[in-house]
Amino acid sequence: MTRWKKLLFLFCVLGFGIWIASYFDFRKLPACAFCEQEVLNAQEFDRENGIIALLTYKPVATGHVLIIPERHVENFEDLTDLEIAYMGKMIKKVDKVIKTRYGNTGYLLLSKNGKSAGATVPHLHIHYLPRYPKESHLFFALRFWFLPLLHPISKVEIAKELAFLHSAMHSSSKKQYR
16 A cells, blocks of 8 residues: 555544544533433333333434333342333333334344443443334344434424323323223
8 A cells, every 4th residue: 555545544534533523422421311300301201110211312213212210220130120020011011002103023122231331321221122024134233333423313203202102101001901
């Protein structure tokens, strides 16, 4: 490789790095976003038995939601047996509503436990990621790689989806427990 090609390559790599960095907000983040009432108010659509269902603001897939314990814990093993049972119950509720809304035929549950596993928020959260019949596994995996580059969904879209999910979760639970 000639000297000029090496310099051009280095320039491109640095330019790409600066471009990527421009998408990140480097302001000081709260210690735990999921303990911030503002975040909960903006994204919560159900809460039951100390477990909260949140609409994610940067969805990897249509219908991507988060299930978190209300109590601040960082890892799955820090949950009580009762919290684990309630999280399972919430996942079942979310699954029923998301399948009805979007028609997914499967789902992936993902939890990154600890910073070394890639957790960016130090509060246990389980991603409910709907999967669709004709969806490529490779394309689905690539969306995780490029997640930091995704723009958040608009406040209007969030409000619309939260209204639907809140209504569906509450009408679903009334039918389920009669």
